[in-house]
Amino acid sequence: MSSYRGITWDHPRGKHALIAASSRTGSHTASVELDWSAHSLEHFESHPIDELARDYDLIVLDHPHLGEALELHSLQPMDAVVGAERIERWSRQAVGPSFDSYSVDGYQWAVPLDAATxxxxxxxxxxxxxxxxxxxxxxxxxxxxxxxxxxxxxxxxxxxxxxxxxxxxxxxxxxxxxxxxxxxxxxxxxxxxxxxxxxxxxxxxxxxxxxxxxxxxxxxxxxxxxxxxxxxxxxxxxxxxxxxxxxxxxxxxxIGGTGLAVSARCEVTPELVDHIVWLLAPETQRGFIPQHDGQPSSRAAWTDRAVDAAAAGFYSGTLRTIEQSWVRPRxxxxxxxxxxxxxxxxxxxxxxxxxxxxxxxxxxxxxxxxxxxxxx
CATH class of the missing domain: 3.40.190.10 (Periplasmic binding protein-like II)
Structure with a gap:
């Protein structure tokens, strides 16, 4: 079984869905073992990605960190990990600029797990x-x-x-x-x-x-x-x-939110790719992610009436804002x-x-x- 270490941020929104997904016994986790650690919001906002990339295979990050991470060659392009066709499809499905915020120099360096502004x-x-x-x-x-x-x-x-x-x-x-x-x-x-x-x-x-x-x-x-x-x-x-x-x-x-990146040290297997694909799947975004305290990145989830009703109108109340949100320098x-x-x-x-x-x-x-x- 392939084994990986991941680092996310320490809040129910940041970790519950990832931990729950890693413990599932469905086909997307049958041959992959994921051990998730979590650090504080303040650490997440400021800690250098290159240091995390030395110890972890999967890194949940914010887009402004890409400048330093790419200068130090800390990440693998997600295009190579999951394929250009999936990247193109996911880019069309994402809410606001949550997907584009992780795109630099023609490559996708993370995929949005969580959309927030x-x-x-x-x-x-x-x-x-x-x-x-x-x-x-x-x-x-x-x-x-x-x-x-x-x-x-x-x-x-x-x-x-x-x-x-x-x-x-x-x-x-x-x-x-x-x-x-x-x-x-x-x-x-x-x-x-x-x-x-x-x-x-x-x-x-x-x-x-x-x-x-x-x-x-x-x-x-x-x-x-x-x-x-x-x-x-x-x-x-x-x-x-x-x-x-x-x-x-x-x-x-x-815009803030988080993206899932793959460190340069990570040895990608088909099983890991399957897991990432499952996390971004429309049914996961509309069901599993919000059901486990997450905040999905899919526009289909943000516009789903049942998801919105369960969240007391959070998504419909803020959709215009995230669609117009500004991407920070990278x-x-x-x-x-x-x-x-x-x-x-x-x-x-x-x-x-x-x-x-x-x-x-x-x-x-x-x-x-x-x-x-x-x-x-």
């Missing part, structure tokens, strides 16, 4: 209807407690998403410059205004902690941008589309910039650094993050 969430008992625009978010924040996702890399991701809504996304590579200064200043001022009224302690909480806090109490009524977790969706906690700059305009959101050096930029934006939002001085530092950090390598 920043969405809005509110407590219907405290907020009648979710705001549609950022002006409405700011107005709402003056009457009910509104939180921002500001922990770890999420400060910069919030900044980047609002820039998308304002029509000026962060470029894919520093060689193209940064966000237009007027847009960046307006976004930083907006974040500073909102952050001046956030519930105490929310600035240090990751998306999971924010959603758990909203589930347990009423001191956060609304959050305009937080990564959607179907596990927290209920009639008491509703997920909706993220805000736009103007009614009917583009929704600003940064150049070697981006992950380090994302961490530095989050610290800068957080200091501006919390009133510790002047807006223009913070933007100067952001522009300098983005320019300095460019390393030798291809623009992807």
């Amino acid at each position: 920043q969405v809005a969430v509110h407590k219907p008992a405290l907020v009648g209807s979710a705001p549609e625009t950022w002006a409405e978010v700011e107005e709402l924040s003056r009457s009910v407690p509104v939180a921002l996702s500001l922990a770890g890399p999420h400060t910069f991701l919030s900044f980047a998403s609002i820039c998308v809504a304002f029509g000026d996304p962060v470029p894919a590579h520093p060689s193209a410059g940064f966000v237009a200064r007027g847009t960046a200043l307006a976004v930083l001022e907006l974040m500073r205004s909102l952050a001046s009224r956030i519930p105490p302690g929310s600035e240090t909480q990751n998306p999971i902690a924010l959603l758990q806090r909203m589930t347990d109490g009423d001191d956060i009524a609304y959050c305009p941008l937080v990564y959607g977790y179907v596990n927290y969706s209920s009639p008491q906690l509703r997920f909706t589309d993220a805000p736009a700059a103007r009614a009917g305009g583009r929704i600003g959101s940064t 150049y070697a050096g981006y992950i380090a910039f994302q961490s530095e930029a989050s610290a800068i934006v957080r200091s501006v939002a919390l009133g510790e650094v002047a807006v223009e001085a913070g933007l100067d530092r952001l522009e300098e950090a983005f320019a300095a993050s460019a390393l030798a390598g291809k623009v992807v």
Whole structure:
């Protein structure tokens, strides 16, 4: 029997379906043994893929890590693992840019197991209807407690998403410059205004902690941008589309989710391929994955009425957002910039650094993050 080691992230959404699938006795697992480990969300967001690739055969990763991973030849192209025909079919089936986010230099380096993006969430008992625009978010924040996702890399991701809504996304590579200064200043001022009224302690909480806090109490009524977790969706906690700059305009959101990659060290067998194919199959995506706390990547699952009803309307409530979501840069050096930029934006939002001085530092950090390598 072929034996493999895998690494995923430590949350029911990240591990339950994979572990359950590895223990099944169906034809797709009859000759393959999968041992899954899990690391924290923070570790998942920042740990170098090349280090994981030394110890694991299968790696659940986020697309911005591809720059460093490819520069160090840590992964095998999935085209070679499962075949170009399957890649083409799966690309047509995926929701939003969840599949394309793992495509670099004409190759597919991971297949999306899980599709997620920043969405809005509110407590219907405290907020009648979710705001549609950022002006409405700011107005709402003056009457009910509104939180921002500001922990770890999420400060910069919030900044980047609002820039998308304002029509000026962060470029894919520093060689193209940064966000237009007027847009960046307006976004930083907006974040500073909102952050001046956030519930105490929310600035240090990751998306999971924010959603758990909203589930347990009423001191956060609304959050305009937080990564959607179907596990927290209920009639008491509703997920909706993220805000736009103007009614009917583009929704600003940064896609996340996870992709399944195969490390360069892995010896691929037909049995492993069969297992990967089973995970991406429409019936698995609509049935097995959501039934085991997962958040599928298939558009057919996101638009399935039964799947949506079981998730208290999570999928229908956020489908427009994920379809319009923005793909982060994937150049070697981006992950380090994302961490530095989050610290800068957080200091501006919390009133510790002047807006223009913070933007100067952001522009300098983005320019300095460019390393030798291809623009992807």
